[in-house]
Amino acid sequence: MFQVTLYLAANFAAIASVACQDGLGKGWGLHMHTAMSQKLASYGQWTYRGAWALEIVAAIIGLTTGVALSYRGFVANEAADSMDLVLASAPFFMIAIAELTKIPIATLLFGASWIWKPVILAFLLVLAGITFETVLLGLERASTMREVQYANFANQTKGLQQELENLKAAAESLRNTDGEAKARSDLEQLGGLADTERDKLRARITEVDEELQAATTLSPAAARAKEFLEEKQAALSALVERRDREIKDAVEQFERQRDSYVDRIKSARETGDLASVQRNEEGLNKLTNPRLKKEAEFAPKLAELEPAVAAARAEYERLRKDSPPMTLQDKQRLEARRNDLEKLYDGTAADWDRKLDEARTALAAAQEAATRKSETLAKNQQRQEAIATELSRLETERLPVARNDQIRRLAARWYGLKPEDVTDAQAGTVSTIWFASLAFIAALAGPITAMVALALQRIGAQPEVQRDSKLSRLLRRMLLRWRWRRVRKVPVQVPFDREVEKRVEIPVEVEKVVKEILYVPILTDDPEALRRALDRELPSEVVDLVRVSAKGQYDRIEKALEGDLQLDFDEPAATAKRGSRRARTP
Incomplete structure (x- = not known):
């Protein structure tokens, strides 16, 4: 309270x-x-x-x-x-x-x-x-x-x-371009062409001189033999020139490959790459000089043309000796022809001399440029270093500008x-x-x-x-809840007397009647009648367990129970019993 x-x-x-x-x-x-x-x-x-x-x-x-x-x-x-x-x-x-x-x-x-x-x-x-x-x-x-x-x-x-x-491209071009070698090669090529042209003109002049000295006029057959000889000689000269040119090109390529292998071997040895050294040395050893191969390739053709040229020359000499004596008109014609050839020779020689002088001038300029090549490369390298320094400075100044720019940061x-x-x-x-x-x-x-x-x-x-x-309203409701939570219930124990009803369970013996079925032999002459009587008298749950059979001379009937049967009725029984009894009649 x-x-x-x-x-x-x-x-x-x-x-x-x-x-x-x-x-x-x-x-x-x-x-x-x-x-x-x-x-x-x-x-x-x-x-x-x-x-x-x-x-x-x-x-x-x-x-x-x-x-x-x-x-x-x-x-x-x-x-x-x-x-x-x-x-x-x-x-x-x-x-x-x-x-x-x-x-x-x-x-x-x-x-x-x-x-x-x-x-x-x-x-x-x-x-x-x-x-x-x-x-x-x-x-x-x-x-x-x-x-x-x-x-x-x-x-x-x-x-x-x-x-x-x-600058890098110019330096690379200077390193890869050998102007002096090119100028010298051009001069040598021009010299060879000039000598060839002069030799041709000189050979024609020599032929005219030989005809004048022989004091004979070539017959038509000798003239045709001479033309045939010139054709064979021209074919032989062209073949030899072609052979020499191909041999030169092949040898130059061979030398470039050899130099390349040598440079790679040198670089690999400097870096300590033994595998590359061995591989390049094997490639270098496999290289062969192509000169012998080219000479062997052209040898059959030369062997075919050289006898033909010799035979044509012999035929021409034979026909020339059998030619009639030279007349005055033929002699004048040959002398005029010789003079024309001399003039042509002089003009051609002067033209080639002019070209050779230009080639020598170009060679001298190339040699002078070669002497200045190292100086030019040095200046080029200095300018490259200056540009690299300037680029580094510009990059150093550009970075703060870019990083302080709000737009670039976003x-x-x-x-x-x-x-x-x-x-x-x-x-x-x-x-x-x-x-x-x-x-x-x-x-x-x-x-x-x-x-x-x-x-x-x-x-x-x-x-x-x-x-x-x-x-x-929410705050008021929260305040009231907090107020109610502050009032605590304190349990109080008060002793008092009261009546208590106690129920105790006591075991009580109850009798229970258990019915059991006994096996009884019955003497009868009509098992079917007995079966019908049992069906009428016995309960249905017991009828299924009863078996009627006739045995022996007197047809005994035996009722067999297949399982134990326990009938639970409403009447109480004192004890539960299980088992079976078997009784026989005398």
Whole structure:
């Protein structure tokens, strides 16, 4: 009883405390609402003024930018006058005034009905495009000015790299080109051609001299033999010349391969690559001089032409000796022919001498260039080292510029690269997205600020509604639960007497009657009648267990029980018995 009294008293105290606090809370809430309304109204006024200030500053910036661009064009155009400057700047004044109308339109959008809000919003977005364009172009111009320094580094680096590639190509060309050897080869080739041409002309002059000394005129057969001999000699000379040329080319190729193997073996030995040394030595040992092979290739053809030339010469000599004596006209004709050949020889010799002089001059120049080749390569190497140093300096200056650039840092994060590895196209894409987003925010900052100010003023002007909010009810419910949890139940043990009824189970013996079936032999003359009688008298569950049979001379009947049968009746029995008895009649 004492515990129940304490429990109720604590509950009543908690309820009274909550009711008192509820009344005090409502009074304090009214005071806080009034103070907050005044603050919101003041904040709304100042925010509205800030929206106007933001739009005025944006209009001034746009107007200043437009006038500056017009003045730059006025200065660049010498034929323009002050009137052109005024006319070019007038549209920017109109745009600045139109930009100031965003705040009134935003105010109208805040207070208009939902039917007109889409139309007013469309006009507001169109006017916001003015600020969007001003901010976007300003950011783009600032980014371009910032990129000028980086572009200068890139252009200088590209120019130096191109110059370095040209110097390397020139040095490689100087190393691979042997001007002296080429000039000497050209001189030797020209000398061989000049000697061949001279020998041909000299041989023709010698033939004319021989005809003059023989004082005979060649018969038609001797003339034909002479032409045949000349054809064979020309074929033999062409074959020999071809053999020598192919042998020369094959030997030069053989020598180049041999020198290549030797250089590779030398390089492999310097690096310690024994496997490459062994492989190149095996290749070098497999090389054979092709001279013998080429000579053996042309030997059958030469063996065929040389006897033919000898036979043609012998035939010609025989026919020439049998020719008639030379007449005066034939002698004059031969002398005139000899004079023509002498003139041709002199002209040809002079022409070849001029060509040989040019070849000797080229050889001298090549020799002089060869002497300056090492000096040129040294200067080339010095310039390459200077370019490498300049490239290193430019790279050192470019890295901080690229890493301090905000656009390149954003592009590096987006593309997963380093700021210095970002390309101009990637930086341009990121800058466009970034500047467009900033320009969009700046374009809508003024109207949104104005609508926020109007919303604050509306909230501050609303009266307090005396009703419990869901939050206050939730807090009150939580407080009450906490109060009830503070009241604890204290168990108290009080001794007292009381009656107890105790039930004890005592075992009692119960008799149970168990019936059993005994096997009894019966003498009968009609087993079927006995069977029918048993079916009528015995229970159904016993009938299935009884078997009647006739045995012996006197047809004994034996009833056999296949299993034990226990009949459970409603009458109680003292004990349960199991078993069987077997009785026989005498």
